Structures are given as structure tokens and as C-alpha cells.
Amino acid sequence: MLQESINQSILNLLTYPWIEERVGKGVLSIHGGYYDFTKCTFEKWTLDYKRSNVDKEGRRVSIKDQAFWC
Secondary structure: OHHHHHHHHHHHHOOOHHHHHHHHHOOOOOEEEEEEOOOOEEEEEEEOHHHOEEOOOOOEEOOEEEEEEO
């Protein structure tokens, strides 16, 4: 699913220590977007770093704050 690849890209950005440091301090926020051509909608995610969790493999799992535009 394309939305999952966008979510994974957001999480991959956190593998850069300087990005994770700034996100953790609240100086930088990470966003991702998905445009659905069939529905003509745009879905935007914002990583909620403080409310995100770590899964069984130790990877951070983002919680999505979603907004939709038609």
C-alpha cells in the first residue's frame, strides 16, 4: 500500500541522528502526503514523535495525525 510506504519514509528519516534530535526537541516536524488520483483527495500525515511507540523489533511506529483535502 502506498500510504504505508510514505509512513515508512517518515520513520526512515528518524534513522538520521541529527533529524531525530531536532524532532525530539520540537525544532523540526516531519510530514508526509499521499494524493489519491481516483478519489481526488490529498492525505497529509504529521509524525507525533512524543506519542509514537516502539514495536517488538525496536523500531519506532508513528502515530498519524491525518488531514484530508478534497
